[in-house]
Amino acid sequence: MTSAMRDGRRSDSDRRRQRVASAIKNAAKDGSPISVSGIARQAGVDRTFLYRHRDLLALVHAAELEPPAQNPAGASPVSLASLQADLANAHARNTRLVAQVQRLEKRLAEALGEQTWRESGLGTPVDLEELQRTITRLEQKAVDLSATLEEREGDLEASRAANRELTRALNQRG
DSSP states (O other), X not given: OOHHHHHHHHHHHHHHHHHHHHHHHHHHHHTOOOOHHHHHHHHTOOHHHHHHOHHHHHHHHHXXXXXXXXXXXXXXXXXXXXXXHHHHHHHHHHHHHHHHHHHHHHHHHHHHHHHHHHHHTOSOOXXXXXXXXXXXXXXXXXXXXHHXXXXXXXXXXXXXXXXXXXXXXXXXXX
């Protein structure tokens, strides 16, 4: 590459650098939002130009963090501290909303689950009290039948004992 070409590229790069610096100053002065894309557009350069020149990129990022000199609507400028407070409040609100969404999703899942359970016929029967009474009656009947069974087993054992005694008496006679 010849020195004339090198000098031409260098002067072109210097002109672009000047346009970027001027665009940053104008955006800060006007109070318009500052971003890499916006500055590149105002300066008439490609965004890659800013990314290749790290010092210019650092200037853009520093200007993004600075509050605007004046608000385009004529209001007072916003301070960095108030923006940080707004961000913290928004973050806290977001956290509360996430928790609320999770609670609502849980309630919805429970309601849909119960509805599906009822519609499937597997859910808790409506006549639960009647079923409880039936269970109590059947349990009492089981107790009564167990008592009757024990009584009859006692009678059977007594009959067997009498039968053995009679068989023994018959065998001894004869």
